[in-house]
Amino acid sequence: MDRIEKVEELKERIVSAGTRYEVSKYLIGAILLDEAQRFNSIDKLQDFLARIVINYPNLIGSFFIYALEIIFLDKIEDQSFGLSQMNVGTLIALKGYLNFKLEGNNKIELISKCLEILLTESLAPELVSAMIRKTIDHWNDQNIDIQNRTGICGTLYSIGIEGPKGIHNNPQPNKRGLKIKEMAEYLEKTKSI
Numbered sequence: 714m715d716r717i718e719k720v721e722e723l724k725e726r727i728v729s730a731g732t733r734y735e736v737s738k739y740l741i742g743a744i745l746l747d748e749a750q751r752f753n754s755i756d757k758l759q760d761f762l763a764r765i766v767i768n769y770p771n772l773i774g775s776f777f778i779y780a781l782e783i784i785f786l787d788k789i790e791d792q793s794f795g796l797s798q799m800n801v802g803t804l805i806a807l808k809g810y811l812n813f814k815l816e817g818n819n820k821i822e823l824i825s826k827c828l829e830i831l832l833t834e835s836l837a838p839e840l841v842s843a844m845i846r847k848t849i850d851h852w853n854d855q856n857i858d859i860q861n862r863t864g865i866c867g868t869l870y871s872i873g874i875e876g877p878k879g880i881h882n883n884p885q886p887n888k889r890g891l892k893i894k895e896m897a898e899y900l901e902k903t904k905s906i
Contacts, residue, residue, distance in 0.1 A: 719796060720745045723838055724906050730842035734810075736849075740863050741841050742906045743896035744870050747889070748798040756798070759785065763794050763828040766821075775821050789824055796837035801827045803844065810843040841870070848874050855880045862886075867893025 720742065727745070731738035759781065766777045778789050785792055790802035804827050808815055813830070817823030830836055848869045852859045857880060859865045868890030869876060876884070886894060900906050 717746060717749045719834055720749050723835065726835060726838040727906055730838040733839075734842035734846040736842045736845045737863065737897065738906050739897040739900040740845065740866055740893070741838055742900050743863075743893045744841050744845075744867060745796060745837060746896055747867070747871075747893050748796065751798070755785075756793070759792060760794055760832060763832060766825050767829045767832065778821065778824060794828060795831040795840075796834045797831065797840040797844075799831055799840050799844065801831070804831060804840070807840070807843045807847060810847050811839070844870060851875070852880055852884075857882065857884070859884065863897045864890040864894035866890075867897070 723745070724742075727741045728738050730736070731741050762777050762781050762784075766781075769777075781789055781792060790805070791800055793800045801824060805815060805823075815823065815826060815830070817826050831840070845866050848866060849860050851874050859869075862884070864886030865884045868884075868886045870893075871889050872887070878884075
């Protein structure tokens with residue numbers, strides 16, 4: 714089963730997560746579809762190595778974390794995994810927004826737990842919803858309302874909670890954000906979710 718079919722299987726979870734976090738189910742679906750379409754052989758290798766870390770966190774997990782960092786030239790916290798293509802650092806930053814605990818007796822166990830959550834496909838809608846909600850709340854704290862700005866939310870999901878320009882009065886979607894917005898509008902128009 715490919716990842717796009719997996720997103721279609723998650724419709725009920727998308728609706729539930731959207732309701733819980735007060736986020737558009739169409740935006741959640743569009744982001745997941747965008748990430749599914751971008752999934753490539755590098756992502757597949759990352760997910761494969763991450764599963765080894767999950768299965769053997771204390772035995773050889775630290776070696777495979779090191780391997781992931783060397784192969785992909787990035788700290789494990791900054792690498793994206795799973796259907797949500799969220800990174801470990803972002804997941805840890807969502808702690809107060811999630812309905813499950815992120816714990817470990819040491820860094821390897823915490824990273825292993827994060828990887829397990831990121832690779833659990835059924836949790837992807839909740840992860841996306843939590844990130845969108847945190848982003849909207851973060852901007853609202855600065856009196857900028859992006860709640861109904863699908864293109865902006867899609868952009869910020871892919872580039873970070875503030876983007877390189879930080880919070881400002883005139884956020885604009887990038888090309889990817891516009892594509893996510895178009896997909897969300899299509900999903901709404903066709904009642905696909």
